[in-house]
Amino acid sequence: xxxxxxxxxxxxxxxxxxxxxxxxxxxxxxxxxxxxxxxxxxxxxxxxxxxxxxxxxxxxxxxxxxxxxxxxxxxxxxxxxxxxxxxxxxxxxxxxxxxxxxxxxxxxxxxxxxxxxxxxxxxxxxxxxxxxxxxxxxxxxxxxxxxxxxxxxxxxxxxxxxxxxxxxxxxxxxxxxxxxxxxxxxxxxxxxxxxxxxxxxxxxxxxxxxxxxxxxxxxxxxxxxxxxxxxxxxxxxxxxxxxxxxxxxxxxxxxxxxxxxxxxxxxxxxxxxxxxxxxxxxxxxxxxxxxxxxx
Amino acid sequence: xxxxxxxxxxxxxxxxxxxxxxxxxxxxxxxxxxxxxxxxxxxxxxxxxxxxxxxxxxxxxxxxxxxxxxxxxxxxxxxxxxxxxxxxxxxxxxxxxxxxxxxxxxxxxxxxxxxxxxxxxxxxxxxxxxxxxxxxxxxxxxxxxxxxxxxxxxxxxxxxxxxxxxxxxxxxxxxxxxxxxxxxxxxxxxxxxxxxxxxxxxxxxxxxxxxxxxxxxxxxxxxxxxxxxxxxxxxxxxxxxxxxxxxxxxxxxx
Numbered sequence: 001x002x003x004x005x006x007x008x009x010x011x012x013x014x015x016x017x018x019x020x021x022x023x024x025x026x027x028x029x030x031x032x033x034x035x036x037x038x039x040x041x042x043x044x045x046x047x048x049x050x051x052x053x054x055x056x057x058x059x060x061x062x063x064x065x066x067x068x069x070x071x072x073x074x075x076x077x078x079x080x081x082x083x084x085x086x087x088x089x090x091x092x093x094x095x096x097x098x099x100x101x102x103x104x105x106x107x108x109x110x111x112x113x114x115x116x117x118x119x120x121x122x123x124x125x126x127x128x129x130x131x132x133x134x135x136x137x138x139x140x141x142x143x144x145x146x147x148x149x150x151x152x153x154x155x156x157x158x159x160x161x162x163x164x165x166x167x168x169x170x171x172x173x174x175x176x177x178x179x180x181x182x183x184x185x186x187x188x189x190x191x192x193x194x195x196x197x198x199x200x201x202x203x204x205x206x207x208x209x210x211x212x213x214x215x216x217x218x219x220x221x222x223x224x225x226x227x228x229x230x231x232x233x234x235x236x237x238x239x240x241x242x243x244x245x246x247x248x249x250x251x252x253x254x255x256x257x258x259x260x261x262x263x264x265x266x267x268x269x270x271x272x273x274x275x276x277x278x279x280x281x282x283x284x285x286x287x288x289x290x291x292x293x294x295x
Numbered sequence: 296x297x298x299x300x301x302x303x304x305x306x307x308x309x310x311x312x313x314x315x316x317x318x319x320x321x322x323x324x325x326x327x328x329x330x331x332x333x334x335x336x337x338x339x340x341x342x343x344x345x346x347x348x349x350x351x352x353x354x355x356x357x358x359x360x361x362x363x364x365x366x367x368x369x370x371x372x373x374x375x376x377x378x379x380x381x382x383x384x385x386x387x388x389x390x391x392x393x394x395x396x397x398x399x400x401x402x403x404x405x406x407x408x409x410x411x412x413x414x415x416x417x418x419x420x421x422x423x424x425x426x427x428x429x430x431x432x433x434x435x436x437x438x439x440x441x442x443x444x445x446x447x448x449x450x451x452x453x454x455x456x457x458x459x460x461x462x463x464x465x466x467x468x469x470x471x472x473x474x475x476x477x478x479x480x481x482x483x484x485x486x487x488x489x490x491x492x493x494x495x496x497x498x499x500x501x502x503x504x505x506x507x508x509x510x511x512x513x514x515x516x517x518x519x520x521x522x523x524x525x526x527x528x529x530x531x532x533x534x535x536x537x538x539x540x541x542x543x544x545x546x547x548x549x
Contacts, residue, residue, distance in 0.1 A: 056456070080457045086450045090472040099468060103458045149458075 001068065002029035003191050004053065004157070009062030010217070011048055022048045024217035026062070028210060033189040036223075037202035039250060040212030041258070046195040047161060049212070053193055054080060054159045066157065076104075079155035081146050083162040087134040093145045094130040097121055097152050104153035120152035121145070124178065140171035144178070151182065158183070160194035164201065172201075173234060180205050180232055199250050203243050204232055209250055213257035221253050328519040336519035353503070355523070359531050362493050362504035365421075366535075369428025370489040374482060376429065377436035381481070382470065384437070385444020398434070406431045406492040410499050420500035428492045435484035443477025444470060479546055483539040490532045505531070 006028040012021045022045045030036050040046045051057045052064060055074040064071040079100075087096050097117035098110075105113065121130055124144040134142050143163060150158055163179070164172045183192055183205065196202055202209045203226055211221035226246055228237070237243040314330050321329035328336070339346075344356030384391045406427050413423030451473060455465040497506030505527055512520035 054457075074457060074459060076459065082450075082453070084450065086454050086457075088451065088454065088469065088472070091468070099460070099464075100458050103460050103464070 003032040003034075003067060004028070004030035004193070005063075005065040006053070007063050007065075009049075009052060009059040009064060011052060011057070011059050012217075021215065021217035023052075023059075024215065024219055026218075026220050028220060028223075030191060030193060032191055034208065035183060035189070035192045035194070035206045036208050036210060037206035038193065038195045038210045038212055038220075039197065039199055039202045040195075040214065040218070040254065041197055044212045044214040045216075045218035046212050049218075050159055050161050050193065050195050054078065075157065077153075077156035079150035079153050079158050081143075081150045081158070081160045081163040083165045087142055087145055087149075089134050092131050092133055093121060093126060093137065093141075093148075094118060096134070096145060097149045100149045101152050117148075117152055120148040123151070124148045124182070138171075139167050140175055143167060143175060147179070147182065155190055158190050158192040160192065160196075162196055163194070165197070176201055176204055177233065180230075199247055199254075200234070200237075202226075202250070203228070203246055204234060204237060209246070211250055211253045211257070213254070221257065224249055224253075326518060328522065333519040333522045336517065337523040340520070340523060353508075355505075355527055358503065358505050358508050359527060361502075362497065362506065363531070365424055365497075365502075365504065366428065366486075366489050366493045369425045369493070370432055370486055372425060373429040373431075373433040373485055373489065374436050377433035377481070377485070378440055378478065381437045381440025381478075382444055382466075382474070385441040385474070386470075391441070398437070401430075402434045404431075406495045407499065410496050414500075420496075420502055424493065424496040424500060424502070427496050428489045431492045432485040432489040435488065436478065436481035439477045439481030439484070440474060443474035446477065447473045475546055476543070479539070479543040483536065483543060486535055486539055487532065490528075490535055494528055 006026060009023060009026045010021070011023045012019045014020075026049065028036075038046050038049060048057070052059050053066075053071075055071050055078070066075060087093075088099070091099065094114065094117055097120060098113050101108070101113040101116050102110075105116075108116070118127075118130060121127060124147055126141060126144055126148065129137060129141060134145070137145065143166075147163070164175050167175065183190065194202075194205065199209075206226055209224045209226055211224070213219050213221050224246060228240065228242055228246075318329050321327045321332075340355045344354035346354040347357060384394065409427040409430055410423060413426040414420065417423045417426060447470065451469050454460075455469055460468070493504065494506035494509070496502075497504040498510040501507055501510065505524055509521055509524035509528075512518070512524065
């Protein structure tokens, strides 16, 4: 049974002069330990979907079940990383993480909480910035603190809301590597749902990509498996054929949905067909000379 | 270097001009003493600030001290009442709607109107003065604290929700630190009002202090001392404001 099960969920918001139907009949399932990336452009409804999954809002229709139980508000064993850090500026990095540890494990003493917080911060490479306030940290470091805060509570499920969206391109790249390492290692992998607008980020980090097709109302496209071995690195993936195939597939799906006409959808389908044929051709081309040489 | 000299000279020029205006006015109005005469008749109060020659005939420092003690008590009472109320109104739109009309009506009432009521209720002048100071000076603290709570960014509320912080932790770790700058702005304004009120209340009740001294000297026709009292009130008020401002600045840097 999947760990997270979303069935037929719809959500609308009242706006001036009517309602905005953000999501319609959305279904998704996430297995335990899986990393799912929901990819779509801005305003496509992915933040709303994440809010629903996180229990921050309730759907108008449909059900969400996590761990077999219907979702009622924010789960105790869930952790979040938002796009805009949300660190308390009057607490040090250590104190920010300790606050989360204290709320999740109230039975631990202050010192135990602090040492756990310190461990996690060291794990994200901030061992020498424990006593600094968010104002004294760079954007990348602040996001690391936010990630440490999420991981320190030892969650069962993590929700990442465009976690690297507010960072510059270079910091984003290096933090992607960090995230890949943190979320991808070990046996007890945390079930993670991430929303992002970067296809490459999704390929680097996730096991499955779910494209969100813009509406309104938005719907989910067919999930695309990312069957690449871990650990992954951006350098390796840049030259990987499978990664390129997945990338093309995802972008084609998203572009086709954006244009919305059947003509472009047919064009996208033709492109996919062409890709499949050319890779087949490459495979056969490579064997023929070998066969000739063998003769 | 030149800039620093000019920066020191300009206020002195301003003061010089003000003294000129005073002197001019004293020439025109026979009862108004000139700056020179004011100094002559007042210097004993300034040069012997800690002297005590009689109930109302004391050095300026002593008189200011009495007034400050009263201000301190009333001001503290005011902020002790206003701060929790400010938090309550800040978090609850319902309570705000309930009490806003009352607040808007009570706010503009002058201390001179509250004082007789205070005397009726408390019978004695000290508690009446404290009551008048508290009820007049509490409004900036109350309003600023409520505004501060309402100004807390949604981000911080999200943190409390998402980390599942207890109500107590949310209050101590998020609400109070986020509202502190607003609270201190309120305290500064409240202190200014409290100082205004003490002078008025001392004048009305005749208790020893700067205001009491002022009124007594007016009744004794020693006008130079009125001006002395006025200057003292102004300088002490300025010093209080500055001290509060320093406390506020330290908080912002922290």
